[in-house]
Amino acid sequence: MNNNYENLINDVLKTGNGDYKEIRLEENKSSRITYSGKVRENISINSRLGGSVRAMANGGWGFSSFNDIYQAPQKMKETLTLAKYNSNELFEIEKNNPIRTKISPVLKKDPRKIKLSEKINILDHYKDLILSQEDIESCDIIYADTDRKVVFADSKGNNIEQNFIHVVLRIAAYSSDGNEMLQSGFSIGSLGDYGIIENLDSEILDCAKKAKDLIDAPKVEGKETTVVLDQILAGVFVHEAFGHLSEADNVYENERLKEILTLGKKFGNKDLNITDGAKIPNLRGSYEFDDEGTPATKTPLIREGILTGRLHSNETANKMSEEATGNARAISFAFPPIVRMSNTIIENGKDKKEDIIKDTKDGLYVKNWYGGMTEHEMFTFSSAETYRIENGEIKETLRPVKLSGNLFTTLKNINGIADDLLINQGGGCGKGGQMPLPVSNGSPHIRINKCLVSNG
Amino acid sequence: MDNIEKIEKYLVKNFDQHEIFEERSNQRSISFESNNLKEVSSNQSQGFAARAIKDNQITFSSSSNYDYENFISNFKELSNYPIPIDIRFPEQKDSKNTIIYDDEILSYKNEYLIETLKKNINKILLSFPNASCDAGFSLAESNSNLRNSSKLNINSQESFISFYISSQIINGNDMLNIYKYKNSVNAINEKDIDLMVSELCKELSIAQNIVDTPKKGCPVIFTPHGLYQTLLSPLLVSFSGTNLSKNLSSLCGKEGEKLFDEKIIISDDPHIDYSPASRNYDDEGVVTKKNILINKGIFDSGLYDLKTGSESSKKSTGSAGRSVHSNPSPTTSNIVMDEGQITINNIISDIDEGILVDHLLGAGQGNELSGNFSANISLGYKIEKGEIIGRVKNTMISGNAFDALRDIEEISLERDQVYGSMMLPYLHTKNVEISS
Numbered sequence: 001m002n003n004n005y006e007n008l009i010n011d012v013l014k015t016g017n018g019d020y021k022e023i024r025l026e027e028n029k030s031s032r033i034t035y036s037g038k039v040r041e042n043i044s045i046n047s048r049l050g051g052s053v054r055a056m057a058n059g060g061w062g063f064s065s066f067n068d069i070y071q072a073p074q075k076m077k078e079t080l081t082l083a084k085y086n087s088n089e090l091f092e093i094e095k096n097n098p099i100r101t102k103i104s105p106v107l108k109k110d111p112r113k114i115k116l117s118e119k120i121n122i123l124d125h126y127k128d129l130i131l132s133q134e135d136i137e138s139c140d141i142i143y144a145d146t147d148r149k150v151v152f153a154d155s156k157g158n159n160i161e162q163n164f165i166h167v168v169l170r171i172a173a174y175s176s177d178g179n180e181m182l183q184s185g186f187s188i189g190s191l192g193d194y195g196i197i198e199n200l201d202s203e204i205l206d207c208a209k210k211a212k213d214l215i216d217a218p219k220v221e222g223k224e225t226t227v228v229l230d231q232i233l234a235g236v237f238v239h240e241a242f243g244h245l246s247e248a249d250n251v252y253e254n255e256r257l258k259e260i261l262t263l264g265k266k267f268g269n270k271d272l273n274i275t276d277g278a279k280i281p282n283l284r285g286s287y288e289f290d291d292e293g294t295p296a297t298k299t300p301l302i303r304e305g306i307l308t309g310r311l312h313s314n315e316t317a318n319k320m321s322e323e324a325t326g327n328a329r330a331i332s333f334a335f336p337p338i339v340r341m342s343n344t345i346i347e348n349g350k351d352k353k354e355d356i357i358k359d360t361k362d363g364l365y366v367k368n369w370y371g372g373m374t375e376h377e378m379f380t381f382s383s384a385e386t387y388r389i390e391n392g393e394i395k396e397t398l399r400p401v402k403l404s405g406n407l408f409t410t411l412k413n414i415n416g417i418a419d420d421l422l423i424n425q426g427g428g429c430g431k432g433g434q435m436p437l438p439v440s441n442g443s444p445h446i447r448i449n450k451c452l453v454s455n456g
Numbered sequence: 457m458d459n460i461e462k463i464e465k466y467l468v469k470n471f472d473q474h475e476i477f478e479e480r481s482n483q484r485s486i487s488f489e490s491n492n493l494k495e496v497s498s499n500q501s502q503g504f505a506a507r508a509i510k511d512n513q514i515t516f517s518s519s520s521n522y523d524y525e526n527f528i529s530n531f532k533e534l535s536n537y538p539i540p541i542d543i544r545f546p547e548q549k550d551s552k553n554t555i556i557y558d559d560e561i562l563s564y565k566n567e568y569l570i571e572t573l574k575k576n577i578n579k580i581l582l583s584f585p586n587a588s589c590d591a592g593f594s595l596a597e598s599n600s601n602l603r604n605s606s607k608l609n610i611n612s613q614e615s616f617i618s619f620y621i622s623s624q625i626i627n628g629n630d631m632l633n634i635y636k637y638k639n640s641v642n643a644i645n646e647k648d649i650d651l652m653v654s655e656l657c658k659e660l661s662i663a664q665n666i667v668d669t670p671k672k673g674c675p676v677i678f679t680p681h682g683l684y685q686t687l688l689s690p691l692l693v694s695f696s697g698t699n700l701s702k703n704l705s706s707l708c709g710k711e712g713e714k715l716f717d718e719k720i721i722i723s724d725d726p727h728i729d730y731s732p733a734s735r736n737y738d739d740e741g742v743v744t745k746k747n748i749l750i751n752k753g754i755f756d757s758g759l760y761d762l763k764t765g766s767e768s769s770k771k772s773t774g775s776a777g778r779s780v781h782s783n784p785s786p787t788t789s790n791i792v793m794d795e796g797q798i799t800i801n802n803i804i805s806d807i808d809e810g811i812l813v814d815h816l817l818g819a820g821q822g823n824e825l826s827g828n829f830s831a832n833i834s835l836g837y838k839i840e841k842g843e844i845i846g847r848v849k850n851t852m853i854s855g856n857a858f859d860a861l862r863d864i865e866e867i868s869l870e871r872d873q874v875y876g877s878m879m880l881p882y883l884h885t886k887n888v889e890i891s892s
Contacts, residue, residue, distance in 0.1 A: 027521075037702045042516065043537050045530040046781045048503070049521035063497035067520045071500065082496035085486075085570055120537055138704060174704065180826035181704055222852055222891025253490035254588050256626035334499060371821035376624070376631035378850075380818030380832045402818060402830040404852050408629045454830045454854040454891050456822040 001149050009153045015076040018055040020093045022154035025051040026333040035127050035141040050333045055079045060086025065334040091318045098157030103288050105163040108193035111145035130173050133208035138174040158293040165192040173211040184210035187426025189284050217397045222454035226363030228447045231422035233369050235441030238346050240372040240379040246301045248316035249339040268305040268411040271349045275300050278342035284425045284438040285342035292337050296326040313339050331434040346443035349417025353445040356416040358392040365394050377407040382456045400456040416447035459524040471508035473605045475545050478504040479780050481598035486569050488591045503780035513538030518781045543762040545604035551736040551743045555729040557613045558642035561595050569593045576653050580623050583657050591621040608741045616732050619644045634659050639876025641730040665846035667838045669892040675810035676888050680872040680880035682813040690824040691857040697764030697786040710755050717864045718753040726789035733789045733877030740784050744774035759786045791878040796867030800882045803866050805842035812837040830854035855888035
């Protein structure tokens with residue numbers, strides 16, 4: 001980033017008193033290409049520059065964000081005034097060894113070096129390929145790449161500059177049964193690798209075929225049933241069903257929730273192991289330092305069915321007397337960091353996918369995703385593909401379903417974890433108005449007994 | 457010459473038509489979490505976007521850093537890949553004077569806002585000492601300028617205030633959460649807040665009683681909020697010019713057809729004073745008007761901006777909305793559904809066994825174009841012998857918005873604001889499925 005920022009940062013951190021102060025400055029450039037049906041709908045390049053300052057006083061926060069970064073020292077002054085309205089229990093931001101570092105982006109095939117014309121050519125080709133398939137009426141394609149440079153500095157002497165390059169692609173094919181539009185789609189993403197956009201012809205043909213197969217597919221009646229989830233949907237499941245409640249900002253000031261989510265409590269069966277970690281390298285949720293300058297870690301959340309850890313910011317870790325995990329993240333300079341997941345996975349089990357299916361008398365095989373949501377202990381997530389399982393065999397295609405569950409029962413109802421872990425990087429997570437935050441989710445195939453489903 | 461003038465000069469020289477949209481806003485927020493003041497914050501933002509047309513092809517780019525060289529270089533690169541379009545940026549016309557700004561919001565002091573939040577949280581804690589409350593205020597003021605090569609030049613000033621309060625009670629493994637909010641252009645007075653808090657307390661006491669879900673096929677009543685989340689949200693997707701112009705909406709070409717129950721009248725009204733969703737001009741500078749979407753069950757019109765209107769051989773309905781960093785697209789202003797003739801109490805008192813659906817989890821995450829919806833009822837009540845007796849749990853609701861609105865039972869006399877941009881009644885229908 002621009003060297004002039006160094007002086008600006010020093011000025012800001014010297015401004016006023018306060019127990020703890022920090023600043024983030026960000027340069028962001030994103031390219032976006034979208035198609036809807038035959039037409040290229042939008043190509044745009046957006047550049048943003050901005051910053052934010054945060055200060056702690058009287059046990060609470062003041063926060064200001066701005067596009068005009070030269071206002072930063074003035075904003076710090078205001079923020080200190082805002083912070084003084086608080087009157088909470090005091091806490092310490094513990095950072096002992098200040099770090100000064102500049103981290104290069106993870107890069108495999110740099111999307112910034114690919115000409116716009118080349119990106120358009122490949123997307124044009126995918127669009128033509130989808131639309132040339134039988135029974136396909138329309139398609140949506142959304143491509144985006146982002147170059148985000150962030151510098152973080154605080155009054156404890158940390159100064160950390162990081163650079164993230166993200167690439168995402170969502171493709172959906174539409175068919176129609178004469179009454180309803182039906183869609184099949186997939187989402188992929190990477191940290192620093194444009195290569196994932198290339199050579200997708202077979203995935204696209206498969207997607208178009210799935211959209212076509214939906215035309216004659218029957219709807220599912222709402223009921224409780226056994227479901228086998230593929231790796232992608234199981235990844236969404238672990239994010240929604242468990243991930244959000246492991247975020248300590250839900251818990252740290254809520255005495256009842258602290259009791260319910262006491263470490264050491266049983267949440268699943270012996271073969272269930274769940275981990276979150278930005279330290280797992282080269283995924284979309286990977287980073288070296290979070291947005292409070294805390295080094296990333298890898299946190300075991302569930303080991304052999306027992307709750308063993310949770311995700312923290314500096315504040316939640318301090319207030320719960322646990323270790324900070326480096327999970328305080330902000331979607332951009334305009335927002336304060338809050339506790340978020342990074343890369344969340346269900347670890348491999350010992351079962352074979354084939355055996356899990358073979359062993360299922362009556363149920364649904366659900367794959368791929370549209371979305372998912374969590375509200376406290378309840379969650380829902382939706383499949384993009386659904387097949388009937390009958391006497392251990394995968395049968396006909398059904399319309400997509402929505403699945404719903406409850407933290408306290410659904411995790412215990414997992415009774416089959418395969419050994420074929422796969423990580424999906426096509427998703428983004430929303431919380432507190434900050435969306436979509438880059439995350440990845442992964443899991444092997446899993447089976448859940450007694451899951452509530454209805455036609456999606 | 458400042459940078460934006462240089463950019464304008466470049467656009468004049470190189471394109472047939474151009475448009476510049478600039479926006480600046482200031483916002484401050486106060487939030488309480490778990491009964492305590494958590495954060496006081498402010499946000500300043502600014503940015504601009506340019507659209508330019510040459511030979512019926514359009515280029516768009518946006519920036520928040522006002523770096524002339526960089527912007528022009530992006531714009532030049534993008535203009536090699538323009539998007540076909542057949543529109544003329546509008547000339548300036550006289551608009552209505554709907555009130556969308558009030559400087560009263562600037563007079564609210566942080567001390568007063570903090571005190572108000574504290575007082576109301578304490579009021580809840582008095583009745584429910586084990587509750588954990590979140591609450592907040594957010595106040596914003598924004599100024600925008602839109603100008604184009606047809607000599608249109610519109611300055612617009614808007615204000616916004618929002619209040620929310622939520623309360624969580626945990627009993628065993630049950631986490632109950634009830635949420636109330638209000639949005640306005642000018643003020644949220646203490647009387648409004650008192651009303652919200654007393655409703656919240658009333659609901660908290662009923663909702664702590666968990667009861668069995670009624671049987672399949674029972675009557676379903678949606679609260680105004682539940683009505684939006686289940687039926688209207690997927691329905692409105694089909695009214696958008698974006699989907700109509702591409703033949704993705706099942707309403708395509710069906711103007712004038714009776715597709716819904718004749719009790720249903722829904723319009724999009726941008727001229728409601730003090731509503732945050734109101735607008736005198738849309739974000740392309742077109743003068744806004746009230747658009748009737750459904751008139752006594754008959755599909756009247758969709759909502760279009762310039763581009764989707766031209767692609768559908770229709771005029772813009774004055775519905776363009778945008779943020780600085782996105783292209784304009786058709787958006788709703790205030791969605792208003794006409795009231796019925798029976799009170800909600802009378803609707804409920806006639807029901808032997810049924811369900812009142814208020815909040816949904818996971819609605820809007822399926823294939824909305826089909827009108828299908830499916831969600832977990834995160835807040836819903838069981839009605840038994842004409843009375844609300846308790847809350848249902850682990851229950852899903854699904855159906856199709858078109859089917860559910862084709863034949864409805866009743867619409868209530870009372871209406872309520874939803875998300876500050878809708879005025880909706882309670883609605884009683886049978887054509888939805890409950891499963892648990």
